[in-house]
Amino acid sequence: AQSVAQPEDQVNVAEGNPLTVKCTYSVSGNPYLFWYVQYPNRGLQFLLKYITGDNLVKGSYGFEAEFNKSQTSFHLKKPSALVSDSALYFCAVRGDTGRRALTFGSGTRLQVQP
Amino acid sequence: ETGVTQTPRHLVMGMTNKKSLKCEQHLGHNAMYWYKQSAKKPLELMFVYSLEERVENNSVPSRFSPECPNSSHLFLHLHTLQPEDSALYLCASSQDTGGYGYTFGSGTRLTVV
Numbered sequence: 138a139q140s141v142a143q144p145e146d147q148v149n150v151a152e153g154n155p156l157t158v159k160c161t162y163s164v165s166g167n168p169y170l171f172w173y174v175q176y177p178n179r180g181l182q183f184l185l186k187y188i189t190g191d192n193l194v195k196g197s198y199g200f201e202a203e204f205n206k207s208q209t210s211f212h213l214k215k216p217s218a219l220v221s222d223s224a225l226y227f228c229a230v231r232g233d234t235g236r237r238a239l240t241f242g243s244g245t246r247l248q249v250q251p
Numbered sequence: 252e253t254g255v256t257q258t259p260r261h262l263v264m265g266m267t268n269k270k271s272l273k274c275e276q277h278l279g280h281n282a283m284y285w286y287k288q289s290a291k292k293p294l295e296l297m298f299v300y301s302l303e304e305r306v307e308n309n310s311v312p313s314r315f316s317p318e319c320p321n322s323s324h325l326f327l328h329l330h331t332l333q334p335e336d337s338a339l340y341l342c343a344s345s346q347d348t349g350g351y352g353y354t355f356g357s358g359t360r361l362t363v364v
Contacts, residue, residue, distance in 0.1 A: 146291065171352050180253065180341055180355035227294065229352075238284060238306065239353060241294035 139164040141228050143242035150218045151250050158213040158245045160228030170211040171229040171239065172202055181227060187211060198222070218249045254278045257342050257356035264332065265364055272327040272359045274342030281346060283325040284353065285317060288339040300325060332363045 140163045150156045162168060169188050173181040185196025192204045202213045211228060225246050229239040255276045264270050274283065282301035286294045299306040300319040307317075314336075318326040325342060339360050343353035 141293070173352075173355075178357070178360075180255070180257075180357045181343075181353075182253075182355070183352045186352055237282075237301070238296050238299045240296070241286075243291060243293045 139230055139232060139240045141230050141240055141242035143226075143228055143245045145245050146243075147246045147248060149248045149250065152220055153217050156215050156218045156222070156247065156249070158226050158228075158247060160211045160213065160242060161209050162211060162228070162230040163209065164230050164232040164240075166232040166234040168204075168209075168211075169231050169233060170202070170204060172196065172200070172211075172213050173227045173229065173241075175225040175227065175244070184213070184226075218247075220249050220251055223247055223249045253354050253356065255342060255344055255354050255356040257340075257359050259359060260357065261360045261362075263362045263364060264329070266332060266334075268332075269328070269330040271329065272340055272342075272361075274325040274327075274356055276323055276342075276344040276354070278344060278354060279346075280344035280354070281322050282344060283319060283322070284343045284345075285325065285327050286341040286343065288341055288358070294341070297327075329361075332361075334363050337361055337363045 142161045171186045172184040175181045187194045187204045195201045200215050225244045227244050228242045231239050258273045285297040297311050298317040316328045339358045341358045342356045345351050345353045
């Protein structure tokens with residue numbers, strides 16, 4: 138079975154500081170990993186993905202994520218947070234074999250204070 | 252607009268009502284999904300339709316029944332729901348050939364009274 142853990146319900150960071158939102162996963166085979174963001178009263182929007190290749194993946198709005206196979210992690214990062222980054226962030230995974238549907242974590246609320 | 256349209260945006264229904272949620276995509280995707288989003292819980296996969304498989308989450312109650320008449324349209328029929336079914340129901344689509352993420356609709360906020 139595949140699973141995703143986002144250990145923090147909420148992350149608070151001051152504007153201009155770096156941010157990290159944590160994600161660990163469990164999956165059979167090689168992982169396909171994704172980050173999505175959700176603003177109030179909206180669906181989820183794609184941020185970035187890791188399929189293969191370079192462990193550091195760059196995505197939308199200045200976000201990046203680092204794939205660490207030994208730690209089965211895919212943490213989301215941004216060097217300098219903006220107030221407008223405040224939203225709900227979801228990590229998701231699927232394996233390259235077996236079940237094709239994505240499994241999502243429970244989400245982490247990012248609050249960036251001015 | 253993301254290319255995936257869900258209607259209605261909001262729905263309030265009594266426990267004895269029958270209603271349907273609609274999802275439509277014109278992205279040329281060949282897989283569509285229903286997810287349930289409840290506060291502080293992982294998104295729960297309810298149903299998947301694709302060219303290669305139809306998957307149902309066995310934990311989804313029979314009061315939810317999906318219908319996928321073609322690759323562009325997906326419905327979720329609701330009947331005799333319970334208050335705990337109140338949630339945001341999200342539709343998504345993808346190109347079901349590995350490595351592609353989903354495009355989500357804005358969701359239907361369902362309240363069961």
